[in-house]
Amino acid sequence: MDTQFLVSLTIILATFALYIGIAIYNKAKATSDFYVAGRGVPPIFNGMAIGADWMSAASFIGMAGTIMLLGYDGLAYIMGWTGGYLLLTFLLAPQLRKYGRYTVPEFIGDRFDSHTARVIAAVITIIISFTYSIGQLSGSGVVIGRLFEIDAKLGTMIGVVLIAFYAAFGGMKGITWTQVAQYIILIIAYLIPVIFMSLQITGNPMPWLSYGELVGKMGELDRELGISEYFAPFTNGTKWQFLALMFTLMAGTAGLPHVIVRFYTVSTMKAARWSGAWALLFIGLLYLSAPAYAAFSRFILMTKVAGSKIAELPAWTKTWVDTGKLQVADGNGDGILQWSELVISNDIVVMATPEIANLGVFVIGLVAAGAMAAALSTAGGLMIAISSSFAHDIYYRVMKPNATEKKRLSVARWSIVIATLFAGLIALNPPGAITQIVAWAFALATGTFFPALVLGVWWKRSNSKGVIAGLLVGLGVTLMYIFAAKYGGFTILGIIDTGAGVFGAAAAFLTNIIVSLSTEAPSQKIQEEVIDLRYPEQMVYKNGEVWMNDGTKQL
Amino acid sequence: MIDHHLDMHRNIIFHGGVSVKKIDKEVADRYFRERTRNIIIYFIVWFLVSFGVVFFAEPLSQYSINGFPLHYFMGAQGAVLTFIILLFVNAKLSDNVDKKYGIDESKNEQISSGKVFEH
Numbered sequence: 179m180d181t182q183f184l185v186s187l188t189i190i191l192a193t194f195a196l197y198i199g200i201a202i203y204n205k206a207k208a209t210s211d212f213y214v215a216g217r218g219v220p221p222i223f224n225g226m227a228i229g230a231d232w233m234s235a236a237s238f239i240g241m242a243g244t245i246m247l248l249g250y251d252g253l254a255y256i257m258g259w260t261g262g263y264l265l266l267t268f269l270l271a272p273q274l275r276k277y278g279r280y281t282v283p284e285f286i287g288d289r290f291d292s293h294t295a296r297v298i299a300a301v302i303t304i305i306i307s308f309t310y311s312i313g314q315l316s317g318s319g320v321v322i323g324r325l326f327e328i329d330a331k332l333g334t335m336i337g338v339v340l341i342a343f344y345a346a347f348g349g350m351k352g353i354t355w356t357q358v359a360q361y362i363i364l365i366i367a368y369l370i371p372v373i374f375m376s377l378q379i380t381g382n383p384m385p386w387l388s389y390g391e392l393v394g395k396m397g398e399l400d401r402e403l404g405i406s407e408y409f410a411p412f413t414n415g416t417k418w419q420f421l422a423l424m425f426t427l428m429a430g431t432a433g434l435p436h437v438i439v440r441f442y443t444v445s446t447m448k449a450a451r452w453s454g455a456w457a458l459l460f461i462g463l464l465y466l467s468a469p470a471y472a473a474f475s476r477f478i479l480m481t482k483v484a485g486s487k488i489a490e491l492p493a494w495t496k497t498w499v500d501t502g503k504l505q506v507a508d509g510n511g512d513g514i515l516q517w518s519e520l521v522i523s524n525d526i527v528v529m530a531t532p533e534i535a536n537l538g539v540f541v542i543g544l545v546a547a548g549a550m551a552a553a554l555s556t557a558g559g560l561m562i563a564i565s566s567s568f569a570h571d572i573y574y575r576v577m578k579p580n581a582t583e584k585k586r587l588s589v590a591r592w593s594i595v596i597a598t599l600f601a602g603l604i605a606l607n608p609p610g611a612i613t614q615i616v617a618w619a620f621a622l623a624t625g626t627f628f629p630a631l632v633l634g635v636w637w638k639r640s641n642s643k644g645v646i647a648g649l650l651v652g653l654g655v656t657l658m659y660i661f662a663a664k665y666g667g668f669t670i671l672g673i674i675d676t677g678a679g680v681f682g683a684a685a686a687f688l689t690n691i692i693v694s695l696s697t698e699a700p701s702q703k704i705q706e707e708v709i710d711l712r713y714p715e716q717m718v719y720k721n722g723e724v725w726m727n728d729g730t731k732q733l
Numbered sequence: 734m735i736d737h738h739l740d741m742h743r744n745i746i747f748h749g750g751v752s753v754k755k756i757d758k759e760v761a762d763r764y765f766r767e768r769t770r771n772i773i774i775y776f777i778v779w780f781l782v783s784f785g786v787v788f789f790a791e792p793l794s795q796y797s798i799n800g801f802p803l804h805y806f807m808g809a810q811g812a813v814l815t816f817i818i819l820l821f822v823n824a825k826l827s828d829n830v831d832k833k834y835g836i837d838e839s840k841n842e843q844i845s846s847g848k849v850f851e852h
Contacts (some may be wrong), residue, residue, distance in 0.1 A: 250790070253808030257783045260813045264779050267820055268772045278845070386810065390800025409805040411790040420787055446841045451827055455820035462817050469809035712765045714831055715841040717756070724761035726835075727753050727844055 186325055186543035193363050193547045194340070197356045197554070219443045223358050225456025228440045230357035230364065230555040232259075232461055234310070235317025236616040237468075238364060238552035243524030244613060246472035249406075251414040256465050258424040260458060262431025265628075267454030270432055272447035273635045273711040280442060281563075282435040282627060283571040289634045291704060292642035293576055298649050300571040302626050303435040304564050305653075308601055310436075310619035311560040313612045315341070315598075315605035318553040320525065321546055324497075331606045338602035341554055345561040345598070346591040354443060356558070360551040365463055367548025371532045371541055372467050375474040378535060385470040392473050399480055403517060408476065415672060422677030423617075429683055430620030433627035436556075436563035447714055475531045483534065484517040491515065494533035498526060525612060557598075565593040617676040618660055625656030625682020633690050638708035644694030652686025764834045771826055775819045782812045 219227065237259070245252035279285045283303055287296025318341075319334030326333065372385045382388035397407040406413045412420060431437065440457075441450045483491075488508045498504040503523035506515055522530075529549065532542045569590035574581055581589075608615060626649050633640040633648070659678035662668040673680065699705070710719040718725045786793060786807040796803040801810075831838070 250805055250808060253805070254787075257787075257808055257812045260816050261779060261783050264775065264816055264819060268775060268823065276845075387799065390798075390806070392800075393802070393805060394797070394800050409794070409802050411787075411794065411804060417787070417790070421784060424783065424787065446838065446845050448824075448828060448831065448838055448841065451820075451824040455817070455824045458817050458820050462813050465813055466810055712768075713761055714764075714836045715844045716836050717761055717764070718753075719761070722758070724756050724758055725753050726756045728837075728840055 182539050182542060183325070183327075185539040186546045189540075189543040189547045190325070190550055193359075193551060196359055196363075197551075198343075200356045200359055219354055221444060221449050221452035222456050224354070224440065224444055224449075224453040225460050226361040227354045227357040227443075228437065228453065228457035229460035229464075230361035230551070231440060231559040232437060232457070232556070233361075233364060233464055233552050234556035234616065235314050235549065235553040236613050237464065238368065239317055239320070239528050239549050240525050240611075240613045241465075242468045242471035242475065243522075243527030245469050246476045246527055247522075247524050248414045249408045250411045251420060252472070253469065254420050254424045255427065256469065258427025259431060260462060260465050261424070262428035263454055263458040263461070265428055265432035266437070266441075267451060267458075270438065270631050270635060271441040271454055272450040274438060274631070275441055275444060275450045276447050276711055276715060277707070280439075281566045281571055282438055282631070283567055284575065286630060286634065286645065287571065287575065289704065289707070290640075290642040290645050291701070292646065295642050295646050295649070296571055297576060298646060299627075299630070300567040302622070302649060302653060303567040303571075304597075306434065306619050306622050306626075307436055307560040307563040307567075308597065309622065310434075310616060311557050311564075311597075311601045312605050312608060313615040313619075314553045314557040314560065315602050316608045316615075317612050318550060318557070319605060321529070321549045321553065324529065325546055327497075334602055334605050337553065337557075338598050338605075341557045341561060342595045342598040345558045345565075346594040357555045360555040361460060364548040364551040364555075365460070367544045367551070368464050368471075368528075369467060371535070371537055371545060372471050372474065374537050374541065375478070375531070375535050376470070379474060379477060385474070386466055389470040389473040392477050396473070396477060396480065405518075408473075415674065418671035419673050419677055422671075422673040422680040425683075426617075426621050426624045426677050426679030429624040429628040430622075430679055433623035433631060434620070435567070435623075435627065436559040438631075439563060439566070440559075471528065471531070475527050475534070478531070478535055479520060479522070480517055484515055484520055486515055488513055488515050492534075494530065498530050498533075504530070561594045561598055564597045565590040568593040568597075614676070618678075621656050621660060621676065621679040621682065622653065624679030625652035625686055628679075629683055629686035629690055633687070633694075635708070635711055637691075637694075638705040639699055640690060640694045641697060641700045643697045644690040644692075647693040648686040648690030651689040652682045655685040656682030760834070764830065767830055768827065771823065771830075775823055778815065778819060782807060782815045786812065 241252075241255055244255060274285055277285055277289065279288060281303070283296050283299035286299040287293060315334055315337055316330070318337030319330040319332075322328075322333030322336050323330035324333075373383055376385035376388050377383055379392070380388040393409055397409055400407045411417075441453060444450050444453050488506065491506060495504065495506055499506060503526040505521040507519060507521075508515065509519045510516070529545060532545050569586055573589050574586050578585075610618075629652060630645050630649055634645065656678050659668075659681050660675045663673070663675040663678065670681075706719055706721070713719060713724065716727050718727055786804060790804040793804040793807070794802045798806045
């Protein structure tokens, strides 16, 4: 047991004690609290909780490494995962809040007055959240495995137990406040190494301002090495792939059930708008820092590690080479490690850079704790989305409308435990890299919920047959494109599996519109409810007239 | 249970008394148009700084800002900052529009908490 292990473990345990303490303190008592935290979370804290929910193992552990390896092309992730908040906050969140339901399937089921649509939406929610959570669990497995120097599979199992425990017993309220704490831990853990590296390399404590010149400098180094410049556009895929991936990530953001449900925890439409703004500010702090993290890591690897003698490589290389995520083979046998001989997996850049830059045991431990916070917080939110889809939308609204609150809560808890165990089982042998699995979840959300929700909120003529056909066609097209592109080598304009959402969304929009128009219009009541979403809570649309409620009447 | 939701609407209209008054549909439509126009403007800006810049990435790469090639700066910082600013501008301007049309947030809260779909 070395010092690093003890320090990392102490920091991780201390942060866990904090999260679990908050979860127990807020132990949910009623179903309303369990799902949406009693709708009283102030926008600024809700913004932080959305941030923690949002920034998963893929953002924290994988993104900077992806940008480092892809250069400019990796920035599709930065713009895609932030720009989606405009679609969400302008087009969907306040209106869904006014409609006043607990979950996305509940909105779809009630707006379209169809149990079939409700069940399909619940099943799609489970598919998306489940896919996403596999990535989180294997991410936590990597961190725990590295920490204890045990097999990543064993690490995944430890992560499964932790997630099942606090998601099942805390519910959303526990998670909301736990996630505020997790946001603070993860953002500190991310910023400290970037700031230290910026000081080390440029002498400027503001990484966002200082890494610009490094980007230019690395372009020169790349030219000397005869490889494409770091900042050159479209070196790893076509321009259309960049645009399609960016669109998929944006629209997926606006269609992810576990993110949307966060906007049900605010009190009003106004609070939903402010929550969206605060959320992106908090998320932006990490996303603005990730390209800096990538640039500093690449610069250190290029100038300090590449060019050194193989026999004299620092100790950190050994541990990471052992994980199989780093290769330092001396290809040409000259005893010196060249840049081209250094092969680093994008999943370890964030974790390994503090060691490479020699930032000290405390910072390295903090980064491990931050990575765990990112993986656990997102997994927790995903588990709530899965359990509410099953316990609320399928079990209570369709199967057993007379179930007691106690019974429903117990079904919700059991579905979390079962879903976590099942996802953990798949995570032991994941079907792809973490970022790839996460990208599929976004493509599925883009191809299904994004069109269904946008048309459901803004187009009163969209009906149950339209939405059912749209959801199924969108799901089918997205899945087929992912498989055809990944395994069959089929692409259109160079768009690969991660950009599949574009085709799914186009097909779903078209299907929904065509089927809706060729079948009967929704009832007058539903059409009025949709028009009502244009106005703030105080204005009520009814029978073609608008009424102003001054709120003195308790409804 | 779904009927409960309908009943709330009926209450507003039939048992309204002093608490509810009819307003001109024209006024409500103007509220909606004003909000929609702003949102369309935000989306045009959103599209230009993200999709627009990516589309013209090659010609833009010859300019530089703060040491970055311009297309890289926009992808890594410029677009994200624009998005954050747009969201806060929307939140603030929407509040102003609400105020202009006499919408009172505390009353929204009362109505909203009454409208929670209870089970």
